[in-house]
Amino acid sequence: MSEPPARDDEDEEPHSSGRGNLVAIIAVVVLAALGYWAFHYIDEQRKMQNCLDSGRRDCAHWVR
Helix, strand or coil, X not given: CCCCCCXXXXXXXXXXXXXXXXXXXXXXXXXXXXXXXXXXXXXXXXXXHHHHHCCCCCHHHHCC
16 A cells, blocks of 8 residues: 655744734724724714714714
């Protein structure tokens, strides 16, 4: 019987998993920043809507 070809570990980059981890961390940070921005924007819109629903006309201070 013939033996399977030997695995050549020298072909793999030793830092490839570190690069993948860095990309994953950056992706998580970007998603967290987008989530923070979205919740902040929704909160500002809620405050504006509450102001307008109360019948006030000076709600421009909610808009930045």
